[in-house]
Amino acid sequence: MNIKDIVNRDIVNLTNCESEPIHIPGSIQPHGFLLGIKKGDSRIEFCSANSAVYIGVGPETLLGKDISDIFPGEQASRFAMYAGEEVIDSAKPFVFSLNGTSFNTTVHQSGGNVIMELEPFPDGTLNLPNLYTQTRNFVSIMEKSSGLLDLCQEIADETRAITGYDRVMIYRFDDQYNGEVIAESRREDLVSFANQKYPHTDIPAQARELYIRNPLRMIADISYTPVPLLTIDDSADKGNHSLDLSLSILRSVSPMHIEYLKNMGVGATLTISLLQNQKLWGLIACHHYAPKILPHYTRLSALLQGHFLTSQIAVREVAEEYKISEEVDKALVEALALLHETENFMEASHRSPALLKLANATGAAIYHEGVLYTNGLVPSDSELLDLFTFLANAYPNQAFETDNLSDVYPAAKDISKYAAGAIYHSMVSGENDGILWLRQEKIETINWAGNPDKAVLPNEDGVQLSPRKSFELWMEIVKDKSAPWRKSEVNAASSFSYALQKHINYRIIRAQEDENSILNDELRLANKELANLNWISTHDLKEPLRKIQIFASRVLDREDPDLSVQVKDSVERMRFAAEKMQMLIEDILTYSKAGSMEKTFVLTDLNEVLRNVLSELQDTIDEKGAAVHAEDLPFLEIIPFQVHQLFINLISNAIKFVKTDERPAIRITADVVEATAVSLEKTASARYHAIAFHDNGIGFEAEYESRIFDIFQRLHPAHKYPGTGIGLAICKKIMENHKGLIDAKSVFGEGSVFTIYFPVA
Template sequence: MNITDIVNRDIVNLTNCESEPIHIPGSIQPHGFLLGLKGQNQVIDFCSANSAEFILLSPEMLLGKSLTEIFDKNQADNFIVYSIENQIDPAKPFVFTLNDIPYNTTVHQSGDTLILELEPFPDGTLDLPNLYSQTKNFVSSMERQSYLPELCADIADQTRNITGYDRVMIYRFDAEYNGEVIAESKREDLESFSGQKYPHTDIPAQARELYIKNQLRMIADINYQPVPILTLNSVGDKDNKSLDLSLSILRSVSPIHVEYLKNMGVGATLTISLLQNNKLWGLIACHHYSPKVLPHYTRLSALLQGHFLTSQIAVREVAEEFEISVSVDKALLDSLELLHENENFIEENFESPSLLKLANATGFVIYHKGKLYKNGNVPSNEELVPLLKFLSENYQNRGLHTEQLIDIYPQGESLSKFAAGIIYHSIAAGTPDGILWLRAERRETINWAGNPHKAVIHNEEGVARLSPRKSFELWLEEVKDKSAAWRKSELGSSSNFAYSIQKHINLRYVRSQENKNRLLNDELKAANKELANLNWISTHDLKEPLRKIQIFASKILDREQPDISAQVKDSVERMRFAAEKMQLLIEDILSYSKAGNMEKVYETVDLNLILQKVLEELNDNIDEKKALITSAELPALSVIPFQIHQLFVNLLSNAIKFSKEEKNPAIVIDVQIVTGNQILKERTEANALLPFYAVSFQDNGIGFEKEYESRIFDVFQRLHPANKYPGTGIGLAICKKIMENHGGYITADSEPGEGSRFTLYFPFENEG
């Protein structure tokens, strides 16, 4: 039989202490013994080396055997029923009896091993707790004590009465897992640890994880000798076996922790975890100054005290927060009332006491348009302005709160007298304008149980290792440059007020612009009136003289008087042509103006009917150029009919006009359904999934350069010489304006000599 132990012999030093495998020590405490069963036959695969001390059966006699070979059949069968996973209850341990001695047996699963931990109680007494009395005492304390510290003191007293330990402490962790004794019950002759703090190194991270998994931990005798756990190694086994004892009652203790407790002079301990939101909030730490084995049911009574306290932690903390929030909310309402009633709040009410109370601050500052408005105890302007500029540059889009300003603003150490802690909110992005609540430094003396900085020592070889502190004498540390912590209600209140002051400032700005806007509107109305007059002049006063010029020029040219020289005739012809061109330009400008300003009356119209009327209107041009125009079936849409008519006229006229000399114009009108993301990638205003009708006009004309595909829709944009291709350069601008009126788009796609394609995109919402 090849028996070996699974003791973990890793050396604990500074480089691995934080990952010390304390959950697999491979040994147990000696006040009980351990069996590990595997398989359906419940064969003993693990056994502690001290089994013979309890049941007169050595590991050699147990390993490889089934329970039925060790205990009588009745007990073994009953245990099989008990050990079904959903029936295991730690509060009701199974009882084995051997040699007339009963053993409380706590059972849990560890991987594929069923672990049995057997503790004897030779007198056969279960020592069941008086749950009624215990619950009654707790309810009485709960009703009597309004605040958490007082309730903790009662729990400490009751736990000590139940367990009989020399000292019981309630121990609370801060954010860094430094612990503080907030309540204590002890023998009168013992020195008090109340109020003392213990550094986070006293309880490493992996130990805290075990406290979460296993909420009750007992060390019966600090001076115990660890009992190895033995197992059978089969021939050919290459991997060393280990056993996870995270949930074990008997699990052996880290050598560092044992040394730590010895340095404190402690003989035995019981530790109960206090959890909140699956995190370790604190501990009930029980110390005895001699060995002490606590019976199973007494341990459960102590654990129940922990559950009682845990149930009240959140309730009491919320109650304390509520009392503060009531005061803070009242101050916030008072401040908001002043803000809403006074347009000049910043200048006239910045010294209101409610502004300090809403965050329980000692100072308050608003920096607005280069001026500081200060309330309470605040630093000088020379110190505040650089701070506000730093905050605006680094925390522009988010608020900031801190209890230790020098952590983020090292040059502000001199500010601690007024602003060790701050709440900051920007009130105007891109500027130093902001709002500050300040808290003065709260110098604090921390009562450490020994020097927390002496956790690391060097051995004779000079190797650093984590060492339990040898001295627990009171060690005082003064904390500077730090304020009291900001509470949630204070942060919420200040954030609400900062948001309101931003709205207030914006509203003031809007109001200040109202008069300017009113004057500007009057000026715009006058300008629009002048433009309307210009339109009238263009329509009547300019067009009429131009018509007369054309008529008189025609009469002169028609008479063919011999006394008129050819030079005069040429000048008159040029004058008539210029008048015609100016008249055409005026008409196009008026058309462009009307496209944007006329009342938009939509009708559901079949676009095929509009196209038919346009073709009839352009019939002479089509015949002259021998153009071939084909069209797909167009949809019926809700449009402004005369504008769509003008749109089709402009596009078809251009396609006929800009044709190649050697080719007859061929124009194809087509329609497709597309989505917004198929129109133009840069057209962010087009919803990517919105459907559009795409009506395209494809010609075989002269085309134009790619660079003009967007510029061609600008007013007066001409790409070809006017003497060869007459026009004003406004037609396509009118087309773009018409498509904008219909919530659509127009695009151009062309290459020189390859023709052009103009596409109109009508949204489905215009569908008839």
């Protein structure tokens, strides 16, 4: 039988450690031994090379054998039942005993294999933890710790008391996975690592992934020699014999990590993952400066401390955020009250301390209609105006916040004393208008555990990269940044900005309403004067005209023989002018009434309206020999007397504007058309009643199709076709009163078609 090892011998250095397959090292740590069997079988397929050290039987004997051939039959039977369970409880290992030695056997499934990791009891006893005491201690800690950092310190102290490690640290990651020691419990003679930061390169991405999958990791002796895993070399089997040891407690460690720990002077470690929302929030990192094997149940007690802490992280963070948000909300309410209660709210708001408190800002500025209002510590007016101009162009009609303004606005480096961080909201009231909350620069000294720029160094050969060797305190000064804005502060700033914009809009609307009120008063006065003018036109102007007409007629009737031809002609012209002026006054009054009289709509039969109109025009129809033919017209909701006037005007025009020696022929049609056929920008209805008046008159040029409805618009000489030019303007006004339209189409010399459109109810 040929035996081969499955050790991964890829050369690893910091240039390729991000892709190092640390989950399949093919070797284990020597404080226990490993067996691997196929799932559903008990035949040993894998064995670590150190099995003889623990049970006196080497891999050459174990491989290919059944578990019952190695361990007593009763134990093998019980293990078969244990390993066959759907979910194996890793917290309760199986116990094998052989040759007077008991082994804690943790079991997990890896692909199609069942991995058995056997560790002897370090002191030969079980040493079960007192979970009641541990839980009671945690509850006591939870009650007395005021904040998250206090709680982390208590957990560090308690974990060190449970495990006996020389140093226990609580390690929190930032967004880039740089870590910071936020709590530490240590031997008094050790140098403190508290508040030191470690670059993200110290824990590569695939290592962080394993910390998520396996929350507990122990290295018993940094100076250990890896023990290879062996399997039978079956040349006929071309399969992959690597074992995924992601969940293994004995898994061998990356050589890079071992070198890193040696450079720190550490002898043994225990690492517990702190997870939030399936992401790595931080670690409990335990260091010992000599080899240390922690028993299984003590490891579980330490892991329980991690579970205790993770259960409180979100609660404590939310509580701290809530405490701040309470203060922020209180300031927001005060600022909003000032905004609504003060007439000159812009002047009052920019001086109010609440404006700063609602975002915990050190300065604020509002730019509105060319005026700059400032509050707190702010840059000069010219620097602020430049900043508002930049933000208005970069973030039009939107919001923006940052704790590093110089990242987007390089000129901010010169004003970081006042404006290292900013919350900005644009306002639509004017060019570059907006509101700003500012935070001063917070110069931060970061204590790195060694220079982060030298986190990787060439090795002695100068070829490959290796972990840094120095962990001496290295301080970095961070400038041009402010404290980050909290979500509650950003939300409060957004709420105030929205309320301010509404208030500005309200003021604009109110100013417009005041202007409209003045205009309405002026219009009311003008209408009153126009009504007086109508009264004058009706009585004071028409009465003198009647007298002129009467006296002119008397002169012509009584004095005719005694008058010269020139005098009679002048008097006749005077009488004709008076009649024309009287007609013009009456048409103007009719046009005025079409827009001002009460609009009472009545369901009316248009056929009846047409009969009344034709009866009224019967003398003119007979005189001209006109023929009028009409289709059946609909019933419509109309203003009856206005539509009566409309029909009179359209039919009268068709009779009047006829070619010489030709009888007028008028045809009236009715149809229903879609709104798309009506040339209105905004249609009042989806469909319209279209009533068309076709005539055989003189027509007009196409260029006059729109102008023909303008008041006083005449296309023909008055001596040939008398009139005032107001009739079609009256028609247009009537159709507007009915939310309809009138249009005209014509071929010069052949006739015209005037169509009126009433909305279908």
